[in-house]
Amino acid sequence: MKARDLYVLVGVIGIVLMMILPLPTWLLDLLLIVNISAALMIILIAMNTQDALDFSIFPTLLLITTLFRLALNISTTRLILTEAHAGQVVQTFGSFVAGGNLVVGFVVFLILIIVQFLVITKGSERVAEVGARFTLDAMPGKQMSIDADLNSGLINEAEAKERRLKIQREADFYGAMDGASKFVKGDAIAGVIIVIINIIGGIILGMTYHNMSPTESLQKFTILTMGDGLVSQIPALLISTASGIIVTRAASEGNLAHDLSGQVLRYPKLLYIVAGTLAALGLFTPIGIWITLPMALVLVFASRRIQQSMSRREAEASVQEEEQQIEEVRSPESVMGLLTIDPIEFEFGYGLIPLADAQQGGDLLDRIIMIRRQCALELGMVVPVIRIRDNIQLKPNEYIIKIKGNIVARGELLLHHYLAMTPGYEDASVTGIPTTEPAFGLPALWVDEMMKERAELAGYTVVDPPSVVATHLTEVIKRHAHELLGRQETKALIDNIRESYPALVDELIPSVLSIGDVQKVLAKLLKEKISIRDLTTILETLADYGTYSKDPDVLTEYVRQALSRQITQQFLGTEQGLKVITVAPTVERRITESVQQSDHGTYLALDPVTSQTLLQKVTEQAGKLAQMGRQPILLVSPTIRMYLRQLLDRSMADIPVLSYSELEPSVEVQSVGVVNL
Template sequence: MRTRDLFILSGIIGIILMMVVPIPLALLDFLLIVNISIALIIILIAMNTQQALDFSIFPTLLLITTLFRLALNVSTTRNILSEAEAGNVVATFGSFVAGGNLVVGFVVFLILVIVQFIVITKGSERVAEVGARFTLDAMPGKQMAIDADLNSGLINEQEAKDRRKKIEREADFYGAMDGASKFVKGDAIASIVILFINMIGGLIIGATFHGMSLSESLHTFSILTIGDGLVSQIPALLISSAAGIIVTRAASEGNLASDLTAQLFSYPKLLYVVAGTVMFLGLFTPIHLITTVPIAGLLVLAAYRMQRNLSRKAEETEQLVEEQQIEEVRSPESVISLLQVDPIEFEFGYGLIPLADTNQGGDLLDRIILIRRQCALELGLVVPVIRIRDNIQLRPNEYVIKIKGNTVARSDLLLNHYLAMSPGIEDDSIVGIETTEPAFGLPAQWIDEAMKERAELSGYTVVDPPSVVATHLTEVVKRHAHELLGRQETKMLIENIKESYPALVDELIPNVLSVGDVQKVLAKLLKEKISIRDLVTIFETLADYGTYTKDPDILTEYVRQALSRQITNQYANGQSLKVVTIGPSLEKKIAESVQQTEHGSYLAMDPASSQTIFQKVSEQLTKLIQQGQPPVILASPTIRMYLRQLLERTMQDITVLSYSELEPQAEIQSVGVVNL
C-alpha cells in the first residue's frame, strides 16, 4: 500500500476518532482552517473544470467533507458546553461577524443557513435528480448515435469504446450526485439543530456549572454558537455551491471563467441597450448620475471593444479558411486521400434517402449493426465498417453494393410497396409490379399496402423494403467474405485469440506459418461459407500439419476435416442430409487429371471432359433442387478440392463435401450419382 493511500485511510479514521475523543483547542483551530481551505479548493476546481467527469470524485469527496464538518461540529460543541471555549477561530468568527451585536450575528447566520438549505442545496438536489434521470433516459439514444457514427466510418472501434465508457461514467456520476446531495441537505438541517443545542445547552450549563449570570452566559454562549455556526456554514455553503456548479454545467471547451466571458459578453449590441437603461435610471430617477454614469461608460467601452474584436476575428477566420483551402489543393495529401478504397460501400439514389434518415423513420443503420453481429456469429468474421452514401448518378430508387470500389450487386426498391414472393402456387388475384428478389434471384412482385394482407393469406412471403436491402447486403457480405479478410484483419483475429491461447499462437506464428499463410486458409474456408469462428480448432490443426506442408489447399482440407462436427451441423442439422454423390468413373477421371508441380497441384482437364462433367452434375443437382433441398455434392477426400475448383467456375453456390468432413453418425441420403 502506497503512502498516499495510508494518508487517506488515516484521515478517515481520524475523522471518526474526532467524534469520540476530545481534541486540544490549538489542533481544533488548525482543523477548522483546514476545513475552510478544502472548501475553497473544491469550489475553485469546480469553476475550472470543463466537464463534470473531470471532477468525477466529487460525490465521494462531498461525503467525506460532510463527515469531516460534522466531526468538527461535535468537537466544537463538546468544548463550548464543557469549557465555555472553542478556540480562537470560533471566537474570532463570532465576535467579528456579530460586531458586538448578537442579533446581527444571529441574522447573518440564519441567512447563510437559509440560502444554503433552501436555495443552493435544494436546487442542486433537484438538478442532480433531473440530470440523473435524463442521463439514463438518453443512454439508448447516445449508444445508437455511437453505433451510427461507427458504421458510417466517422469513428473507429476504439473511439466508439471510449464514448460508450464515457456515457456509462456520466450515468454513474449523476446517479452518485443525486444520492450525495441528500447528505448535504441533512448537513444543513444538522447545523440548525446544533445551533439550538449550543444555545439552550450553553445557557443551562453556564448558569449551573460555570457560575455565570444569565446575561453573561447568554453573551458568552451566543458568541461561541454564532462563531461555531459560521465556521461550519461558510465551508458548507462553498461546497454546496461547488455541487451546484458541477451539476448545472454542460460540457464545454473551457472553464467557468472563459465560458462566462465568451458567452455572456458575446453580444455587444445588447451591452449598448443595458448602458442606455442605466443612464435612463440616473437621469429620470432619484439615483444619482455619480452612480450610473461610470457603470454606463464601462458598458459602452466594453461593447465597443468587443465589437471590434469580433470583427477582427471574423476577418482572420475568413482569411484562414481561404488559406487552408488553397493549401489543401496544393498539398500532395489532397490526392493521396483519394486513393483510399472502402472495403464495403452501399450507395443509393435520392429516392431511397428515407431508408437511412432516422428523422424519417429509417432504420438502415440499426440493421447494418445487426448484419455485422450476424456475420461475426455465423462466419467468425469482423465485417469492416460499411460506408453508406447517396449517389445522384444512380436512379432515384436504385442502390448498388460495392466491394473494394467495384460494384458487385445492384437492384431497385419501391419504398411504399412490399416485395411478395410466391410459395410456388400462383394466385392470379395478387397483382403487382414484376421483379426479381435481389438476394436469391427469385421471381417476385412489388405490391401495395392494400394487396399485402391478401398476399399473406395466399401464402406469399411479404417483405418490407428495409428487410429486402438488409437480406441482400447480408448475402453479398457472406458471398464475398473471403475478399474482406486480408492480412491486417487476420492479424487482428490472431491478436484476439492470443489473449486466451498465447501458447497456441506462439507455436503457430511465425515458427510454422506466416500471417499470410493463415490468411489464405481462412479465406478459402470463408469462400465455401465455412465459419472460422472456431479459431482454436483451426490453429491447432494448422500447427499439427503446417510442419509437413505449406500448401494452403491441402492445409484447408485438413482444417475442414477437423471441423467435421461443425460442417455436419451446418448442413445436416440433425436431419437426413440429401446429396448427390460422385461415382467411381468420375473420381478416377478427376484423379488422373491432377498435375503435380513443385509449386503445388492443379487440375488439368480438357474442355470436352469438363463440359460433360458440368452437364452430368447439373442433371443430378436438378433432382435435388426440385425436392427443395440445397445443392450438395459428396465426394472422396482426395478429389474434393479439385472437383470444387472445376465446378466453381459455373456453379458458385453449390456445396462440395467429402466423406471425412461428416460425422460418422450423420444420416446421408443419396438422390443421385454422377458418372461418366
C-alpha cells in the same frame, strides 16, 4: 549564487528580523503597501493561469506571504501597544472603515474575519485536501494509461517520460497545497487572537502607560486594531481566494476570463429571461421601475451583442474551415487521400435518401450495425465499416454495392411499396409491378399497402424495402467475405485469440506459418461459406499439420476435417438425414488420375470435353435435388474434394462440395443422385 537568489535569501532573513527589531512607521507603511500589492498580484496571476502547474510555486509562495503577514502583525502590534500609533496606513484603514462609528466599524471588521476564516479559508483547505486525495488515487491509472499508449506506439519514450513527470508534479503540487492550506488556516486563527490582544492590551496600556481615559483608550486602540486587522486580513483574504481558484481549475481549458465568457455567457438568450424577470419585479413590486428597468435594458443589450459576436465568430470559423479545405485540396499531400479504397461501399440514388436519414424514419444505419453483428456470429470475422453515401449519377431508386471499389451487386427499390415473393405458384388476385428479388434472384412483385394483406393471405413472403436492402447486403458480404479478409484483418483476429491462447499463437506464428499462410486458409474457408469463428480449432490444426505441408489447399482440407462437427451441423440443419449427390467410383478414379503436380502445387488437368460433360451431369443432378426442395450437396471422397471444388468454382460456386471425412459418423446420408460419365 546569482543576484536573484541572494535577493530571496535576504528577503526571508528580513522577514525574520521584522519579528525581532522594531520598525519605523514609514518603513512599516511601505511594507504594508507591498503586502497588499503582492496579494493583488497573486490573485491576478491565479485568475489568468490555465493550468495549476503553471503556478507550481504557489504553495511555497503561500507560506512566504503568510510568514510576511505574521511579521507585519507583530511589528504593528509592537507599535500599537508601545506608541499608540502604527503608521498612516493602519490609521487610515481603521478610520475609513469605522466611519466615525466604532460599533459599525467593529461589526464590519468582525464580518470580514468570519468570511475569511469560515468561508474562504475553510473551503480552500477542503478543496486542496480532496484534490490531493483524488490526484494520488488516480496516479496508478494514469501511469497504466501512459504505459498502454507507449506499448501501442501512440507516443514515444520522450513523450511518455514527459507525461509521467507531469503526473508526478501534479501529485506533488496538490500535496503541497494540502499542507500549505493548513498554514493559511493557522494564520486566520492567529489574526483573531492578535486582534483580541491588541484591543485588551491596548486599553490597559492606554490607561496605565499613556495616561488616557477609558473612553479615549477604547476609541484609540479599537481604531488602530481594526486598521491593523484590515490591513492584514484583506491581503490574506485575497491570497486565500487565489488558493481556492488555483485548486478548483482542474477541468478548465483557459484562464478565468476566458472560461467566464465562454461558459457563463454561452447561452445569451437566457439573459432575456433575466431581463424580463427584473422588469416584472419593477412593475409589480415596490422596488420601482427606475431601478430595475436600466438593468434590464443593459442585459438585453448585452445579450444582443453576444449573439452578434457569436454569429460573427461562427461565420469566421466557417470561412476559415473552407479556406483550410481549399488549401488541403491544393496541397500535394491531398492526392494521397484519393488512393484509399473503402472495403465495402453502399451507394444509392437521391430517391432512397429517406432510408438512411434517421430524421425521416430511416433505420438503415441500425440495420447495418446488426448485419455486422450477424456476420461476426455466422462467419467469425469482423466486417469492415460499410461506407454509405448518395450518388446523383444513379437512378433515383437505384442502389449499388461495391467491394474494394468495384460494383458487385445492384438493385432497385420502390419506397412506400413492399416486395412480395411468390411461394412457388402465381395468384392472379395479387397484382403489382413485376421485379426480381435482388439477393437470390427470385421472381417477385412490388405491391402497395392495400395489396400487402392480400399477398400475405395468398402465401407470398412480403418484406419492406429496408429489409430487402439488408438481406441483399448480407448475402453480398457472405459471398465476398474471403475478399474482405486480408492480412491486417487476420492479424487482428489472431491478436484477439492470443489474449486467451498465447502458447498456441506463439507456437504457430511465425515459426510454423506466417500470417499470410493463415490468411489464405481462412479465405478458402470463407469462400465456401465455412465459418471461421472456431479460430482456436483452426489454429490448432494448422499447428499440427503446418510442419508437413505449406500448401494452403492441403492445409484447408485438414482444417475442414477438424471442423467436421460444425460443417455437419451447418448443412444438416434441423433435418434428421442428409440427402446428397455422389460421384461414381469410375469418375473419382478418372479425376484422381488427372491430378498433375507443378512447382506451385497440384491441379486438375481434365480435358475440356470431359470437364464440360462432368459439369453438365452435376447440373442435372443438382436440378433434380432442387426440385425436391433440398439444397444440392455434392459428396465425394477426401482425395478429390478440393479438385472437384476447383472445377465447379466458375459455373456452380453455390453448390457445396463435401467429403466423407467432413461429416460426423452418426449422420444418416442418403444418395439421391449419382454423377456418372
